Amino acid sequence: MSQSILKQARRIVVKVGSSLVTNQGQGLDHEALACWAAQISQLKAMGKEIILVSSGAIAEGIQRLGWKKRPTALHELQAAAAVGQMGLAHAYAVCFGRYELLTAQVLLTHDDLSNRKRYLNARSTLTTLLKLSIIPIINENDTVAIDEIRFGDNDTLAALVTNLTEADALVILTDQAGLFTSDPRKNSDAKLIQEAVAGDPEITAMAGGAGSEIGRGGMQSKVVAAKRAARSGAHTLIASGRETDVLIRLAQGESIGTCLLATMPVLIARKQWLADHLQIHGSVVLDSGAIKALVAEGKSLLPIGVVDVKGDFERGEAVACLDMEGREIARGLINYSARETRKILRRPSHEIQAILGYVDESELIHRNNLVLI
Ligand SMILES: Nc1ncnc2c1ncn2[C@@H]1O[C@H](COP(=O)(O)OP(=O)(O)O)[C@@H](O)[C@H]1O
Numbered sequence: 001m002s003q004s005i006l007k008q009a010r011r012i013v014v015k016v017g018s019s020l021v022t023n024q025g026q027g028l029d030h031e032a033l034a035c036w037a038a039q040i041s042q043l044k045a046m047g048k049e050i051i052l053v054s055s056g057a058i059a060e061g062i063q064r065l066g067w068k069k070r071p072t073a074l075h076e077l078q079a080a081a082a083v084g085q086m087g088l089a090h091a092y093a094v095c096f097g098r099y100e101l102l103t104a105q106v107l108l109t110h111d112d113l114s115n116r117k118r119y120l121n122a123r124s125t126l127t128t129l130l131k132l133s134i135i136p137i138i139n140e141n142d143t144v145a146i147d148e149i150r151f152g153d154n155d156t157l158a159a160l161v162t163n164l165t166e167a168d169a170l171v172i173l174t175d176q177a178g179l180f181t182s183d184p185r186k187n188s189d190a191k192l193i194q195e196a197v198a199g200d201p202e203i204t205a206m207a208g209g210a211g212s213e214i215g216r217g218g219m220q221s222k223v224v225a226a227k228r229a230a231r232s233g234a235h236t237l238i239a240s241g242r243e244t245d246v247l248i249r250l251a252q253g254e255s256i257g258t259c260l261l262a263t264m265p266v267l268i269a270r271k272q273w274l275a276d277h278l279q280i281h282g283s284v285v286l287d288s289g290a291i292k293a294l295v296a297e298g299k300s301l302l303p304i305g306v307v308d309v310k311g312d313f314e315r316g317e318a319v320a321c322l323d324m325e326g327r328e329i330a331r332g333l334i335n336y337s338a339r340e341t342r343k344i345l346r347r348p349s350h351e352i353q354a355i356l357g358y359v360d361e362s363e364l365i366h367r368n369n370l371v372l373i
């Protein structure tokens with residue numbers, strides 16, 4: 001199965017991580033960039049559409065600014081990203097220019113994708129660029145992104161772009177040969193996983209938390225990215241970006257690295273947006289009857305099944321639905337604010353009028369606005 005994925009894929013999102021794009025966190029590795037541009041030009045010649053998600057702005061900015069080490073203050077990181085993004089975009093324009101390919105810079109924040117209108121705009125811009133045979137080069141808009149609206153790592157961004165563009169495959173190139181049974185930096189006995197199902201909790205457990213000194217997400221964010229990509233039917237390949245001609249060999253059917261297969265049912269586009277693009281503003285804790293109604297019976301969430309409310313949210317905002325152990329089982333757009341929900345929880349819907357003095361909807365979260373996680 002893994003051999004045929006890139007061979008058959010027509011639209012591919014390729015993500016290259018900080019650990020690969022930079023020279024130990026200082027400036028860009030121009031030779032590496034040239035190498036991926038060469039490979040991507042060959043993939044284009046095979047009739048494939050490619051979207052590149054590339055990190056590297058901060059590292060390049062740090063070098064241009066002559067700073068000796070990576071700052072920790074957000075405003076300094078943002079300044080470095082602003083300086084460095086110029087270099088990143090220019091470097092790719094030069095590399096792809098050698099193959100007469102035009103590039104386009106697309107900088108996104110979480111906010112852009114959680115607003116449905118901007119999400120649809122981003123989608124049509126990206127598909128237009130692909131139709132024009134241009135290589136979109138995507139990064140997070142670090143300069144404006146603050147903590148709450150940050151993707152943080154580019155794995156998450158790449159997965160959301162995979163959903164957004166309905167790509168067939170997501171290729172995550174990193175500094176390891178793929179996903180191992182445990183972090184190979186810490187455990188020399190770790191074994192490479194060649195194939196697994198995206199979203200399998202066992203593989204999530206294998207992936208260590210934070211990234212390297214240079215990268216941000218580590219394997220954890222790559223495994224979660226694969227689960228997100230699977231929601232729109234895309235398979236994920238995680239491989240070493242240092243492997244010679246890795247993209248071309250994958251596209252020719254060679255099995256390299258780890259393949260995480262998309263086997264879950266594909267969610268319709270609006271539900272994907274609900275699942276992954278929205279910012280969660282709070283949560284409701286459900287009793288076992290409500291969990292059964294949602295998971296096994298495909299029903300809406302009623303106030304009677306809610307035992308607790310956490311955080312502060314307004315009507316229409318996205319909230320997580322948790323079980324008693326705090327595990328998220330669903331998320332959706334809620335019809336009542338946190339203050340109102342606290343008043344009507346554990347109560348039958350016909351009492352909402354008497355408690356609040358009005359009824360907006362009898363469901364707390366309507367099935368159409370709810371997605372299981
Ligand atoms: N199970 C695992 N298999 C492979 N790498 C792992 C695993 N768990 C943690 N890691 C770490 O994740 C790192 C890659 O993530 P990161 O540094 O964020 O890279 P990138 O910049 O490419 O996103 C590896 O260098 C490795 O140390």
Ligand SMILES: N[C@@H](CCC(=O)OP(=O)(O)O)C(=O)O
Binds near residue numbers: 018054055058
């Ligand atoms: N957007 C940032 C990088 C984010 C980041 O480090 O992500 P990742 O490559 O997934 O570890 C930059 O361009 O410097």
